[in-house]
Amino acid sequence: MEQFSGLLRQLRQQLEQVFPTEAGWRQIILPVPERLATMLLEWLAAQAVFPQFYWRQREGQQEAAVCGALRQFTHPAQAQAFLYAYPAARLWGLNAFDNRALLFLPRMEILNYSGKGELTLNLFSEHSLDEDVVAASRWLDELVAAKPLAEMQTTVASVLHQPERSEWENQLRDVLQAIEKRQLEKVVLARRTLLTLSSPLFAPALMAASRKVNHRCYHFMMRFNAHSAFLGSSPERLYRREGRHLLTEALAGTVANHTDGQQARALAQWLLHDVKNQQENLLVVDDICQRLQGGANAVDVLPPEVVRLRKVQHLRRRIEGQLNHGDDADCLQRLQPTAAVAGLPRQAARDFIQQHEPFSRGWYAGSAGYLAVAQSEFCVALRSTQIDGAQVQLYAGAGIVAGSDPAEEWQEIENKAAGLRTLLQPENKL
Ligand SMILES: C=C(O[C@H]1C=CC=C(C(=O)O)[C@@H]1O)C(=O)O
Numbered sequence: 001m002e003q004f005s006g007l008l009r010q011l012r013q014q015l016e017q018v019f020p021t022e023a024g025w026r027q028i029i030l031p032v033p034e035r036l037a038t039m040l041l042e043w044l045a046a047q048a049v050f051p052q053f054y055w056r057q058r059e060g061q062q063e064a065a066v067c068g069a070l071r072q073f074t075h076p077a078q079a080q081a082f083l084y085a086y087p088a089a090r091l092w093g094l095n096a097f098d099n100r101a102l103l104f105l106p107r108m109e110i111l112n113y114s115g116k117g118e119l120t121l122n123l124f125s126e127h128s129l130d131e132d133v134v135a136a137s138r139w140l141d142e143l144v145a146a147k148p149l150a151e152m153q154t155t156v157a158s159v160l161h162q163p164e165r166s167e168w169e170n171q172l173r174d175v176l177q178a179i180e181k182r183q184l185e186k187v188v189l190a191r192r193t194l195l196t197l198s199s200p201l202f203a204p205a206l207m208a209a210s211r212k213v214n215h216r217c218y219h220f221m222m223r224f225n226a227h228s229a230f231l232g233s234s235p236e237r238l239y240r241r242e243g244r245h246l247l248t249e250a251l252a253g254t255v256a257n258h259t260d261g262q263q264a265r266a267l268a269q270w271l272l273h274d275v276k277n278q279q280e281n282l283l284v285v286d287d288i289c290q291r292l293q294g295g296a297n298a299v300d301v302l303p304p305e306v307v308r309l310r311k312v313q314h315l316r317r318r319i320e321g322q323l324n325h326g327d328d329a330d331c332l333q334r335l336q337p338t339a340a341v342a343g344l345p346r347q348a349a350r351d352f353i354q355q356h357e358p359f360s361r362g363w364y365a366g367s368a369g370y371l372a373v374a375q376s377e378f379c380v381a382l383r384s385t386q387i388d389g390a391q392v393q394l395y396a397g398a399g400i401v402a403g404s405d406p407a408e409e410w411q412e413i414e415n416k417a418a419g420l421r422t423l424l425q426p427e428n429k430l
């Protein structure tokens with residue numbers, strides 16, 4: 001596309017300046033023509049440089065495509081330390097359920113803020129900025145223009161749940177017993193579904209398909225290389241921080257959605273008044289409020305509301321507060337994982353998951369997003385999938401509390417998984 005080659009020309013011109021031969025940090029920032037700014041996923045999908053990270057914020061105000069890693073961080077504390085040293089940087093990526101992370105300073109970042117596009121080329125070296133400019137200019141040679149995304153062609157050859165239904169329901173009964181004995185209040189039990197496809201899946205095509213139909217969600221995709229990616233369309237905000245102002249939420253408690261508006265509203269009314277679901281949500285509120293103690297003040301919990309998604313509806317209570325420090329390593333440490341994905345008491349629930357779940361959660365139920373000094377935002381990495389060629393792993397979990405019914409909870413995880421699964425298996429109506 002003409003527009004992208006124009007941007008590349010401007011970048012190359014700027015790289016012709018003289019740069020210092022000592023450690024340094026620079027950013028070249030250019031406005032992006034509107035047409036390119038609205039094709040960020042298509043642009044990213046066309047590139048052969050990795051890692052790649054795509055992000056569209058839930059309210060749709062912000063979209064980003066970033067690629068190439070100048071620095072990688074395997075723990076949020078390392079990322080935070082880098083931001084203190086280089087306050088203009090913005091880091092992108094994933095935090096795992098077990099606190100590992102893959103956050104990176106991208107070589108290139110293209111943002112679209114409500115239709116206004118901006119490209120940033122990061123230049124960074126701890127030895128010689130001039131050397132990095134040479135590397136950056138070679139790196140630019142790899143980039144290509146955006147291409148339209150082809151539709152997904154693949155079909156599902158086999159499906160395997162881990163655990164299978166009977167085993168998952170047995171685990172659920174174990175949780176209910178532990179709840180009765182007051183050893184636990186809540187555990188979020190998850191399932192992994194392995195889909196084997198007829199041919200390798202092109203992750204951006206699934207991201208595009210999901211973005212089209214899964215509204216009121218964050219959309220995120222990390223491509224590690226040409227064949228493997230982790231992506232999802234999640235309704236849940238872990239937190240958004242604007243300076244010291246913190247926005248978070250308790251999203252827990254679920255009922256099915258219905259295509260008929262009136263029936264969907266009746267289900268939503270039921271959800272708002274159901275004791276078990278209210279309890280499930282309030283435990284998350286309690287957990288978040290406790291975890292914010294000592295780190296935030298003026299914490300305010302808003303009244304419950306119902307969020308209607310394509311396959312399910314959720315109870316949500318928004319929570320706001322003022323942080324003592326605008327430090328994301330601290331926010332992540334306090335908030336992740338919430339009781340919407342782990343349980344309560346947190347450590348006991350995590351131990352239960354660790355001992356009983358027959359798979360590792362990987363990036364599922366961690367978080368995806370970005371951090372920067374001024375602002376940061378992470379969604380909870382739910383309704384997500386790990387793609388490795390023709391192997392697809394889909395994850396879904398449900399909060400088990402007193403009063404949970406095994407068959408209903410199984411149906412709940414089927415409905416949650418359906419947000420992505422029906423895109424791969426349109427015949428699987430659910
Ligand atoms: C753990 C998941 O959902 C959480 C978020 C919303 C509602 C939930 C529930 O009602 O159980 C879960 O806590 C998942 O989608 O895998």
Ligand SMILES: [Mg+2]
Nearest residue numbers: 253254398399
């Ligand atoms: Mg639930």
